[in-house]
Amino acid sequence: MYPLDECKKEIISQIQKILVSHKITCEIKIEIPPDTMGDFAFPCFQLAPLLKKSPNDIAKEISTEISKSIWITKVEAKGGYVNVFINNTQLISLTLRSILEKKEIYGHLKKQKKKVIIEHTSANPNGPLHVGRARNPIIGDTLVRIFKAAGYDVESQFYLDDMGKQVAILAWGVNNLEQKNIPSSTTIKADHQMVGYYQIANEQMKTEPRIAEQISDIVKKLEGGDHKTIEMIHASYAPVLEGIKQSLQRINIHIDTFIPESTFIYDKSIERVIKGLKQTPYCREQDAAFYIDMEPFGIHGRNTKFFFLRSDGTTLYATRDIAYHQWKAQQADILINILGEDHKLESKQVKVALELLKVKILPQVVFYAFVSLPGGKMSTRRGRVVYLDELIDECIEHAYEEVRKRRDNELTESQMRKIAELIGIGSLRYNIIKVQPEKDIIFTWEEALNFEGNAVPFVQYAHARACSILSKISIKEDTFHAPLLTNHSEITLIKKLAWFPLMIEDACNNCKPHIIANYLFETASVFNQFYRDCPVLCEENELLRSSRLALVHATKIVLYNGLELLGISAPTEM
């Protein structure tokens, strides 16, 4: 247990005892009062009708009954609140010790003995990743990191669509179009080279029924399990998938397992799904096709039929997704999916089907709104896109300009390039993760390349400052004397550091990765205030100097660990 947890527990248990002695049982919710009014507050308003006294009288009464302890130094009643002041020395001492001992695992929570599968990205392998969907891998990977830190055993999965029309179109293009007719791409990456085949094939399919027929033939053969077709499809999309993996790797994202959709055709599990769904009382038949009537499950609208089997006996995307989830449910205790908001209905259909099939573990889904362009949605088909690779390059290039502006005559070219890479990649991830997934983002280069204010260089710079101070001392031992750290900036900073584990818990429990980004920004901000107020290296009192050094070291650790949760590197200088 972390120091702040102990402290909160002590306060809650004291209030609990007092309420019990007044024969009141209720959930104790303590909050954080504004600035100088204490560390924790207990509002007494809800007790007023029960005790038939004014909130302030109750607060006064409770505050006299709370006994001072190792954690509680002062209690005040004010405006209906019981304000509790905690023992700063105690918190500083235990928190610093905890951080400096645990180092790279400070903030991490105790092991849960639970397996989590986080499915993210799962993009069609028919072209490069574009910015419209870039939230997916970034949210997904950040959650992977947060859940690991929160003590879970985590596996990331990419559900690979090797059965659908999109890959069939690509495969048809690769096998039937001549290279000279494909518009050349600006990069040599395979995913960029191949997307032209998809785009042209897609156009031709619309105008020539013969081509459309050939493509749907491919789809049928795939579902029939025709090995030659499977190989042909695989050969077509493999280079694209490789390109996607490379892009992800550039932004520090690794996916543990790729699960091809075809898996569930070949292992016959899809047949069990169909059989199971047909047996439910909600199944209906229409022209030899089968669907679940979604009306009883709260789906209303023009069409409430969820078709899971076509009249030609072939399955649909959602049907295969059900088989995938049934399988996943056997592999893990918690399932999390990262999906675009356009998948809301499909996801609901899958959930209903899983319930009908009596599957115990249902996925928790994080939906994100699209990143669109000022004129509207991005589209690979229409070529109206900003590719992730372009954005990565631009971010790094922009970072390089900024580094050079400041450090041109101090650093070597390769040092500047190295730093620019860390800032550029970090900037990309940070700008996306700092906003709640459900908010729309309209992509502008100006915003994407924003390095001012609440942006990653602010956090990285604070880390670099801490490193810079630490690099100037020879003794690396952390000796500190907590009672000396009495400056307001020192106390604010260490309290912020003490909150880190609770932030991880919150971000994990609620699947809200943006909490970590905001926390880091605040932490960097209070560190900068400390930096301004409390000179470290030139402090003459030796013990205070080393105590401040320990605090700087602890801040460095927290910023580093926090950035790590976001998949962002922390440069030691910039």
Place this chain on the structure above:
RNA sequence: GGGCGUGUGGCCUAGCCUGGAUAAGGCACCGGCCUUCUAAGUCGGUAAUCGCGGGUUCGAAUCCCGCCACGUCCGCCA
């Protein structure tokens, strides 16, 4: 037509789940701070009827109802 999501100073965002003290940050704008650990920093200022209208409550940005705007979905596509 129906479902889901979003709406907070000129712009962007946090807070909403779990109601509580003066609505918190950033950008932009105005004015200060580098002979001291990197000024990618810091201090101060201007700026918000929290989309609109009702309701619940001692108390509503937060909960409930209605409306408006934007996004998204309602295919034997994926």
